[in-house]
Amino acid sequence: MHYVLSVDDIQKRFRSGPREIQVLQGIHLYVRPGESISLRGASGSGKTTLLNIMARMEDADGGTIHWGEREVTAQRSSRLARVRARHLGMVFQSYYLVPELNALQNVVLAGRIGGMKRKEALDRARELMGLVGLDEREHHLPTQLSGGERQRVAVARALVNRPDVLLADEPTGNLDETTGDLIMDLLLKVCQDQQAALVLVTHSRVFAARTERQYELHAGTLHEVGAETSED
Amino acid sequence: MPWFLYLALKQLFPSGKRFGSFFFWASTLGVALGVAVLVVVQSVMGGFGQEHRDRMVKLTGEVVIDGNGRPFYPAAAMGPLSERDDVQAAVPMANGMVMVMYRNIPVFPQIVGVDPTQADGYGWDSFMKQGQLSALYDDSVAVSRTLADQIGVGIGDYIEVYSPLMLEGLKQDEVILPRELEIVAIYDVDWYENMVPGLIVTLRTMQDLYELNDAVHSVQVRLKPGSSEIDAVQELNRQLPLGLRALTWKQRFASQLWVLDFEKTMMLFINLFIVAVAVFAIAIAQLLNVVRKTREIGILGAMGARARELVIQYCFQGFCIGVIGTTVGVVSAVLILTFRNPIIDVLTRATGSYDTLVQFYFFYRLPVHYTVQDFVVIISSALLLSTLAGLIPALRAARMRPAEALRTEA
Ligand SMILES: Nc1ncnc2c1ncn2[C@@H]1O[C@H](COP(=O)(O)OP(=O)(O)O)[C@@H](O)[C@H]1O
Ligand SMILES: [Mg+2]
Numbered sequence: 001m002h003y004v005l006s007v008d009d010i011q012k013r014f015r016s017g018p019r020e021i022q023v024l025q026g027i028h029l030y031v032r033p034g035e036s037i038s039l040r041g042a043s044g045s046g047k048t049t050l051l052n053i054m055a056r057m058e059d060a061d062g063g064t065i066h067w068g069e070r071e072v073t074a075q076r077s078s079r080l081a082r083v084r085a086r087h088l089g090m091v092f093q094s095y096y097l098v099p100e101l102n103a104l105q106n107v108v109l110a111g112r113i114g115g116m117k118r119k120e121a122l123d124r125a126r127e128l129m130g131l132v133g134l135d136e137r138e139h140h141l142p143t144q145l146s147g148g149e150r151q152r153v154a155v156a157r158a159l160v161n162r163p164d165v166l167l168a169d170e171p172t173g174n175l176d177e178t179t180g181d182l183i184m185d186l187l188l189k190v191c192q193d194q195q196a197a198l199v200l201v202t203h204s205r206v207f208a209a210r211t212e213r214q215y216e217l218h219a220g221t222l223h224e225v226g227a228e229t230s231e232d
Numbered sequence: 233m234p235w236f237l238y239l240a241l242k243q244l245f246p247s248g249k250r251f252g253s254f255f256f257w258a259s260t261l262g263v264a265l266g267v268a269v270l271v272v273v274q275s276v277m278g279g280f281g282q283e284h285r286d287r288m289v290k291l292t293g294e295v296v297i298d299g300n301g302r303p304f305y306p307a308a309a310m311g312p313l314s315e316r317d318d319v320q321a322a323v324p325m326a327n328g329m330v331m332v333m334y335r336n337i338p339v340f341p342q343i344v345g346v347d348p349t350q351a352d353g354y355g356w357d358s359f360m361k362q363g364q365l366s367a368l369y370d371d372s373v374a375v376s377r378t379l380a381d382q383i384g385v386g387i388g389d390y391i392e393v394y395s396p397l398m399l400e401g402l403k404q405d406e407v408i409l410p411r412e413l414e415i416v417a418i419y420d421v422d423w424y425e426n427m428v429p430g431l432i433v434t435l436r437t438m439q440d441l442y443e444l445n446d447a448v449h450s451v452q453v454r455l456k457p458g459s460s461e462i463d464a465v466q467e468l469n470r471q472l473p474l475g476l477r478a479l480t481w482k483q484r485f486a487s488q489l490w491v492l493d494f495e496k497t498m499m500l501f502i503n504l505f506i507v508a509v510a511v512f513a514i515a516i517a518q519l520l521n522v523v524r525k526t527r528e529i530g531i532l533g534a535m536g537a538r539a540r541e542l543v544i545q546y547c548f549q550g551f552c553i554g555v556i557g558t559t560v561g562v563v564s565a566v567l568i569l570t571f572r573n574p575i576i577d578v579l580t581r582a583t584g585s586y587d588t589l590v591q592f593y594f595f596y597r598l599p600v601h602y603t604v605q606d607f608v609v610i611i612s613s614a615l616l617l618s619t620l621a622g623l624i625p626a627l628r629a630a631r632m633r634p635a636e637a638l639r640t641e642a
Binding site: 049052055057058059077078081082083084085086090092096098099100101102105109110112113114139141157161 | 234235238239242243246247253527528530531532533534535536537538539540541633634635636638
């Protein structure tokens with residue numbers, strides 16, 4: 001089987017003072033091309049930590065990580081930078097746009113970081129701004145955009161380098177229900193459109209239910225929800 | 233343009249803000265203040281040093297040849313001097329101490345004898361308040377303002393002068409007749425009283441008073457502008473006959489100048505702190521920039537930016553701030569220096585310290601002296617510092633795992 005992202009037996013401990021807490025103990029997750037997956041769990045259960053480890057933004061204490069065929073578990077972050085840009089897109093709860101750049105420039109920047117030429121990045125950014133429905137707002141600064149609009153820009157930014165996987169950490173967490181719904185629609189739509197797999201961390205059962213496979217993170221391990229029914 | 237340079241500029245001058253970010257101006261101001269302080273302090277310190285030197289040299293010449301206290305015939309010194317092409321003037325002097333009586337008040341001033349036909353060589357003329365050095369004749373005297381005030385004499389008065397050698401005559405029961413001298417000039421060197429003689433007479437008169445025949449105590453040498461007094465002294469000391477030595481003005485007045493040296497060391501010490509404060513202002517500005525952007529550095533890392541690119545981004549930002557801050561700093565320092573005297577006037581009048589200033593400091597006008605070298609050093613170190621001050625925090629932030637950077641509260 002070919003996976004775009006896979007993690008095996010991930011272990012993660014945090015030390016806080018004398019106490020050690022085992023946040024992740026033996027996580028396995030295999031993401032197939034283009035599929036959508038949701039991760040649910042109580043606050044503090046380790047969802048963000050898992051996502052960060054999958055993106056190699058944080059080091060695990062054990063286990064292996066593959067991006068596509070490539071094992072990246074122990075690779076130094078400097079060598080990973082470009083690979084990450086092309087392989088993974090990330091969306092955060094708090095958008096994290098560069099405040100000094102307007103919407104379009106934010107998206108272009110990600111393309112440039114990923115190694116695109118200026119013209120190529122600009123064309124690609126325009127295309128995505130259209131896809132997320134913001135072609136009218138290209139020249140607005142983040143502060144001039146609503147939360148929902150900012151998250152759309154963030155989604156466009158995450159997709160600019162044509163990643164195989166999009167990792168979204170509670171992308172609707174800061175949004176009201178209606179706007180959250182719209183972002184959810186958008187995420188599923190654009191991931192399908194761009195043939196990117198989606199790994200979605202969310203609190204909402206409703207949103208989780210809209211993904212093809214659903215997992216719950218509990219006591220450091222991952223359980224697939226309704227595994228028997230989601231089998232084709 | 234690589235994305236990291238583009239982003240660096242965009243952060244300094246965000247789209248939609250016409251005058252650049254607040255942060256940009258705050259840190260530019262930090263650099264500008266640091267640079268301005270350095271330039272001003274350096275120039276004023278240099279000015280004091282230069283002014284001090286100029287005044288001393290004007291009075292004494294750069295080099296003096298003496299017989300270590302023993303009189304000598306000036307021809308012995310003139311020989312080696314005449315072969316040098318850096319000598320502008322060389323004039324003989326005799327000096328000592330006498331007793332002056334005026335209306336039964338005795339005082340004991342220092343006295344020097346000069347050759348009035350070579351008045352130019354001594355540099356006294358600019359200090360003459362009344363009369364001229366060239367007007368001296370053998371039975372006349374020029375008196376310092378301090379001494380004149382002390383005994384209450386003026387131009388045209390006569391004073392009686394007794395030389396120490398007259399004591400010798402006393403032993404042999406001779407009748408001592410003092411030398412009567414007419415006051416033809418009054419001079420005022422408004423600083424360093426203790427280095428200024430109370431009386432100036434002709435060399436002839438001084439030689440009579442001290443029974444020197446044609447001998448003198450020293451030859452005062454003025455060098456052509458731009459010559460090195462240290463070189464001259466070294467060479468002269470090889471050529472002068474035994475018993476004669478050449479000294480620079482600094483060596484000659486070493487015992488009187490220690491206060492000034494002390495002052496200069498103090499200033500240097502204080503200047504070190506000023507430099508430290510300026511450096512701190514520059515460094516802290518850059519540091520704050522990076523620290524407040526830590527989370528963004530994490531995001532860029534998550535988007536695939538390399539640590540090296542992030543470090544260059546912040547160093548480049550520091551460099552831009554450095555260039556603009558240094559320019560502003562140098563320009564304002566030059567403006568401050570140009571208008572220093574009006575500024576000081578206003579300040580001292582406002583605080584009521586104007587009279588004190590004029591009364592107690594030699595330099596009512598603040599002297600300023602700077603060299604191209606001062607500027608090169610200050611500018612290049614400010615630029616280097618601005619660039620490097622961003623380096624360490626940027627390295628730290630770029631080395632962080634992106635997740636950690638994202639977790640920072642900033
Ligand atoms: N750097 C850290 N140091 C110590 N504990 C941490 C650190 N990061 C996360 N944790 C702890 O790990 C647990 C999981 O955190 P997180 O992954 O953010 O949870 P979630 O995203 O599911 O709410 C929490 O108990 C949190 O306090
Ligand atoms: Mg979380």
